[in-house]
Amino acid sequence: MIAALALALGHAPVVAGTYQSQQMEVGAALELQKSGHFRYQLDYGAVSESAEGDWTFDGKAVRLTTRPAPKLPSFELVRDDPAPPGELVLAVEPPGFGEEGYRLDAVGTDAVSGEKGLVTSDEQGRVEAGGHRLCAIDPLVPVYGMIGGHFPLASDRGHHLLLRFHANDLGRAAFEREPLALTAHGLVLNRYDTEIRFIRVRP
Numbered sequence: 001m002i003a004a005l006a007l008a009l010g011h012a013p014v015v016a017g018t019y020q021s022q023q024m025e026v027g028a029a030l031e032l033q034k035s036g037h038f039r040y041q042l043d044y045g046a047v048s049e050s051a052e053g054d055w056t057f058d059g060k061a062v063r064l065t066t067r068p069a070p071k072l073p074s075f076e077l078v079r080d081d082p083a084p085p086g087e088l089v090l091a092v093e094p095p096g097f098g099e100e101g102y103r104l105d106a107v108g109t110d111a112v113s114g115e116k117g118l119v120t121s122d123e124q125g126r127v128e129a130g131g132h133r134l135c136a137i138d139p140l141v142p143v144y145g146m147i148g149g150h151f152p153l154a155s156d157r158g159h160h161l162l163l164r165f166h167a168n169d170l171g172r173a174a175f176e177r178e179p180l181a182l183t184a185h186g187l188v189l190n191r192y193d194t195e196i197r198f199i200r201v202r203p
Contacts, residue, residue, distance in 0.1 A: 015057050019187060019198035030180075030187070030198050038064055040173065046143045047192055051173035062180040062187055069176075070169035073141050075149035083158030088127040090139060093164045102142035104163075111135035111155060139163065144170070145192070 021028035027043035038055040042048070053067035078093055090104045108119040111133045119134070121127050127137070134153055141148045153159055180187040180198070189196040 015062055017200045018202040019200050021196055021198055028196050044192060049171050049173045051175055060182055063177040064175040065177055066175045070172040070174050073148055073168050073170040074166050075139050076164040077151055078164050079162040081160040083160045085158055087158030089125045089160045090121050090127060091125045091162050093162055097142055105140050107138040108134040109136040
């Protein structure tokens with residue numbers, strides 16, 4: 001462990017410095033300190049997140065780990081009211097997600113195959129499961145797309161689920177050895193279905 005840490009820090013001067021993204025519609029900055037500490041900020045679409053913690057470099061990729069680890073946003077089940085068989089409605093208790101009022105999507109588990117897939121809800125919260133009978137639902141945090149809970153569903157009735165949202169450390173990226181590939185032009189982070197390209201602006 002000590003040898004690996006020494007090797008990682010030995011490479012630090014190679015990539016240490018301040019980086020920025022110069023992409024359209026992306027505001028991002030990354031500071032890799034020679035001490036092994038990093039600071040990170042990203043504004044992309046509706047996403048705004050930051051992080052700081054430890055970083056290492058193995059000669060091919062920088063890896064970020066948030067310290068201390070953030071408490072992830074989550075959903076709490078407030079009420080599960082019965083509904084007609086096959087019906088599933090997801091609602092979030094006020095204030096929900098604030099003034100934005102996002103629809104709630106989720107990962108559903110098929111009761112027959114056990115396979116998981118994305119399901120969407122309409123403006124009334126009714127889940128469109130594409131003909132699948134679901135045995136569990138994992139609601140996704142709007143904008144950030146992370147799973148915020150797991151709720152089993154009984155097979156003999158439908159469900160009207162009322163959820164309470166706990167923001168916790170929403171907006172703080174939970175990196176755990178998150179890789180940024182070293183390229184000829186800088187560092188590349190794959191996040192939110194896009195490549196965030198960091199170019200070093202100061203050593």
